Amino acid sequence: MAEYPKVPQYDAIYKVTVIGDSQVGKTTIIRKFVDQGAPDHYPPTIGVDFGLKDIVVENERCRVQIWDTAGQERFRAVTSCYFRGAHGVVLVYDVTQVKTFDNIQFHLAQAQQFTADNQPMIMVGNKSDLGEQRAVPYSLAASYAHDMGMPLIETSAKTLNNVDDVFYHLINEIRKRHKEDRSGEPRGDRKSSIFARSGSRRGWCCS
Ligand SMILES: Nc1nc2c(ncn2[C@@H]2O[C@H](COP(=O)(O)OP(=O)(O)OP(=O)(O)O)[C@@H](O)[C@H]2O)c(=O)[nH]1
Numbered sequence: 001m002a003e004y005p006k007v008p009q010y011d012a013i014y015k016v017t018v019i020g021d022s023q024v025g026k027t028t029i030i031r032k033f034v035d036q037g038a039p040d041h042y043p044p045t046i047g048v049d050f051g052l053k054d055i056v057v058e059n060e061r062c063r064v065q066i067w068d069t070a071g072q073e074r075f076r077a078v079t080s081c082y083f084r085g086a087h088g089v090v091l092v093y094d095v096t097q098v099k100t101f102d103n104i105q106f107h108l109a110q111a112q113q114f115t116a117d118n119q120p121m122i123m124v125g126n127k128s129d130l131g132e133q134r135a136v137p138y139s140l141a142a143s144y145a146h147d148m149g150m151p152l153i154e155t156s157a158k159t160l161n162n163v164d165d166v167f168y169h170l171i172n173e174i175r176k177r178h179k180e181d182r183s184g185e186p187r188g189d190r191k192s193s194i195f196a197r198s199g200s201r202r203g204w205c206c207s
């Protein structure tokens with residue numbers, strides 16, 4: 001019997017690159033987004049791994065292709081390759097480890113170096129379930145994210161709190177900017193426009 005090419009099950013594909021220090025929970029967040037019943041523990045990522053999830057946003061079937069990068073320093077030389085063709089970037093730190101928050105500056109610089117000027121990004125403070133061990137105040141991180149022109153979301157990959165929101169927020173923002181690009185609407189300055197459109201800074205932050 002003749003084989004015919006399959007009709008794609010999606011209208012658009014979005015590549016998202018997830019970066020951050022080792023052990024902040026990148027793999028766990030991605031696995032839980034892809035499958036809520038996924039396990040809680042994973043070996044450290046070697047090089048890069050992938051996740052795939054189909055979601056629907058405003059009637060568009062979106063395939064989210066997630067690149068899960070290794071946080072270990074020995075892989076940093078190759079991380080730059082993983083930004084190629086990315087539509088959005090997720091920057092993850094661990095709310096219980098100040099160093100991982102301090103290192104966001106480094107990861108952001110890398111992302112800015114290797115992606116287009118108008119790249120939507122989102123900052124994620126993970127492990128919010130570990131309330132008593134919190135070392136990075138929400139207000140400090142939110143203020144930094146605001147200055148960098150990004151929304152902040154605190155998540156728990158353990159309880160699933162806000163995990164889906166990370167990817168929905170990002171895909172929404174990517175789609176919004178693509179629409180603006182197509183309409184030729186003036187976009188203004190990238191760093192301030194995210195918040196201008198959201199109406200208020202708080203509206204883009206979830207703790
Ligand atoms: N309590 C708690 N633990 C978490 C959470 N997310 C991840 N972890 C744990 O943190 C550890 C590291 O998680 P990973 O997802 O492997 O971290 P990673 O950022 O992918 O690390 P690399 O692959 O080395 O870059 C594991 O023991 C997870 O179970 C969370 O939200 N809460």
Ligand SMILES: [Mg+2]
Binds near residue numbers: 028043045071
């Ligand atoms: Mg990993």
